[in-house]
Amino acid sequence: MDKFETLTGIAAPMPLVNIDTDMIIPKGFLKTIKRTGLGVNLFDEMRYDRQGNEIPDFVLNQPQYRDAQILVAGDNFGCGSSREHAPWALADFGIKSIISTSFADIFYNNCFKNGILPIVLPQDAVDVLMKDAEKGSNARMIVDLEAQTVTTSDGESFSFEVDSFKKHCLMNGLDDIGLTMEKKPSIDAFEAKAAQERPWV
Amino acid sequence: MAGKTLYDKIWDAHVAHEADDGTCLLYIDRHLVHEVTSPQAFEGLRMAGRKVHAPDKTIAVPDHNVPTTLDRINGVIENEESRIQVEALDKNAKDFGVHYYPVSDVRQGIVHIVGPEQGWTLPGMTVVCGDSHTATHGAFGALAHGIGTSEVEHVLATQTLIQKKSKNMKVEITGKLKPGVTAKDITLAVIGETGTAGGTGYVIEYCGEAIRDLSMEGRMTVCNMAIEGGARAGLIAPDEKTFAYVNGRPHAPKGAQWEAAMNWWKTLFSDDDAQWDKVVTLKGEEIEPVVTWGTSPEDVLPISALVPSPDSFKGGKVGAAQRALEYMGLEAGTPLNEIKIDTVFIGSCTNGRIEDLREVAKIVDGKKVADGVRAMIVPGSGLVRAQAEEEGLAEIFEKAGFEWRLAGCSMCLAMNPDQLAPGERCASTSNRNFEGRQGYQGRTHLMSPAMAAAAAVTGHLTDVRTFN
Incomplete structure (x- = not known):
């Protein structure tokens, strides 16, 4: 996984609340057995008409947002399915960070496994960032994971919270499985004890 | 402590x-x-x-x-x-x-x-x-x-x-449910109360008399949709109904192992002095049969209500409600029980169990699916299908004009060929009414199996309490 350091990029505004995983990647695209190549179908039903033509109004079809790396979104982003195809599609498109007032739990976790930083901020901060994102490609937002800040194109800065372990893994591009394998003695010991206490499992 | x-x-x-x-x-x-x-x-x-x-x-x-x-x-x-x-x-x-x-x-x-x-x-x-x-x-x-x-x-x-550990949330449903009100109505009513993000960061424990009174099938329906309320998980403390359901299943413990397991299982309840980070209480007798009108499971109202106006919401929900009504092809002020449907889907991990099918059979026995309505029943497993056939339910369904299918997720998420066409409206026992969930531009109304069965017969959303 790529290391996440400081990100300076275009932010696209998506003020809609409850953007769900079926909107992010409709199920027609879940039939892949690979993790890559889903970016072209990100937000497919909002982005293209039935004939496959781009819908010009959709934010990521607008020239100034085509290279967006950040989304500023409405409340409860990523609700619905556990499908990791949602962050795969976002990552494949080039989205590296998403800012909202809240995220669905499973989606939030899935982001970190794919090099995407989801940032939770209070409503008033998201309102300021949404306004900044509406300025288009002239406005570059800065996401500094080390310092845990988001800075608007006007230099206004907001601090965010992130779990220290998740931050560490994201900053260093670490593979969870490799890290857990190092704790194998603990897992073995747990299994031995559980086999005594709950042999029916 | x-x-x-x-x-x-x-x-x-x-x-x-x-x-x-x-x-x-x-x-x-x-x-x-x-x-x-x-x-x-x-x-x-x-x-x-x-x-x-x-x-x-x-x-x-x-x-x-x-x-x-x-x-x-x-x-x-x-x-x-x-x-x-x-x-x-x-x-x-x-x-x-x-x-x-x-x-x-x-x-x-x-x-x-x-x-x-x-x-x-x-x-x-x-x-x-x-x-x-x-x-x-x-x-x-x-x-x-x-x-x-x-x-x-x-x-x-x-x-x-x-x-990392989640927080603890207690959802208590007190009292008894009224006739025609089911586990599906409980779980939708809870989401209507808390919103789809209300459970984010929590594990919910459902408790109270109305939950205790549910069968294991009903309890599975309630917990199934915990995620629709944003919670990581939903729990119900095991009791005699749980143990009776588990006993004798192919991979359940047997003999001495069963006894050992029971000893532990009987300790699995929340202590009286346990600490809760959030508590939600609903009165069972106040819950009505509900349906969804929009494109989020929180867009839920009693069947006796009217399609709401976007102005009745606040903040980002105003725009979301406008978008939802447009997508659903609905006018504010329309009585929910007058909304005509094209399709009925009965099945899914929410409502594809034998008890759900028995409920449907009770409603549709001797009746016919309305003209122009396509209705399908998809059992949750091959064994549910076999049992429904043994109990004579399949015959009732087929006589009424339902398609009687093999087991799978089917039109709940429409990854297989079972899909809505653009603009089609479905009375569905599944769990999500998101845009495009049951097919591109398809329109989903979530409800209980009994309500979906009644809608199949009348051709429009129907209050099962007045259905005859």
Whole structure:
């Protein structure tokens, strides 16, 4: 996984609340057995008409947002399915960070496994960032994971919270499985004890 | 010291390692696997030269995109991509030596119906699956939740999950339900109360007289939709109904092991002095049969209500409601029970169990599906289908004009050929009414099996309490 350091990029505004995983990647695209190549179908039903033509109004079809790396979104982003195809599609498109007032739990976790930083901020901060994102490609937002800040194109800065372990893994591009394998003695010991206490499992 | 919640007790019994910052390795007792969220995980294992750590605790079954038409018996999946996914699961199950119920097996079905049916799901367990409706298994007092594919790979490789503990939320449903009100109405009413993000960061324990009174099937329906309220998991403390359901299932403990298990299971309840971070209480007798009108499960109202006006909401929800009404093709002020439907879907991990089918049969016995309505019943497993046939339910359905299908997820998420056409409106017993969920531009109204059955007969959304 790529290391996440400081990100300076275009932010696209998506003020809609409850953007769900079926909107992010409709199920027609879940039939892949690979993790890559889903970016072209990100937000497919909002982005293209039935004939496959781009819908010009959709934010990521607008020239100034085509290279967006950040989304500023409405409340409860990523609700619905556990499908990791949602962050795969976002990552494949080039989205590296998403800012909202809240995220669905499973989606939030899935982001970190794919090099995407989801940032939770209070409503008033998201309102300021949404306004900044509406300025288009002239406005570059800065996401500094080390310092845990988001800075608007006007230099206004907001601090965010992130779990220290998740931050560490994201900053260093670490593979969870490799890290857990190092704790194998603990897992073995747990299994031995559980086999005594709950042999029916 | 304060007492523990049921969630605290199960959590504490499964922590294999705890780091200084509170990050835990939670040991997983049962890992359920299906064809859509697992291929990349197995591929990851192969690339890294890793094995499945505990194949005996890993159970796989294809369900999401299998066809449910009778010609499936010939073993043909016409959609090439679906076939590749199912074949990948066939191969992965064999190569890695996990328990497997292939499409041809009578025990095949929706993973969340097969797990309990086969006795894989037991009280006090940790259960995960690459599917958000894993919360279903919480009905047994098991800590069960959905995970992403990276986590599927992590569990396959290590039998653990990296987790931090969630907060505790109590949802109490007091008193008795009125006639015509079911488990589905409870779970939708709770989401209507809390919103789809109200449970985010929490594990919910459902309790109270109305929950105790539910069958195991009903409890599974309630827990199934915990995720729709944003919660990681939903739980119900096990009781005599739970033990009676589990006893004798193929993978349930037997003999002395049963006794030992019962000794522990009987300790699985929240202590009187347990600490709750959030409490929600609903009066059972005030819950009405409900339907959804919009494109989020929180867009829920009693069937006796009118389609709401977007102006009645606040903040970002105003725009979302406007968009939802436009998508759903509805006018504010329309009585919900006058909305005409084109399709009825009865099935899914929410409502594809035998009790759901019995409810439907009671309503449609001797009646006919309305002209112009396409109605299908998709049993949750091959065994549910067999039982419904044995009880004579299938005959009632077919006489009434329902399509009687083979087991699978089907039109709940429309990954297989069972889909709505653009603009079609469906009375559905499934769990999500998102845009496009049941087919591109399809319109979904969520409701109980009894309400969906009544709608099938009248051709419009119908109050089951006045249906005759």
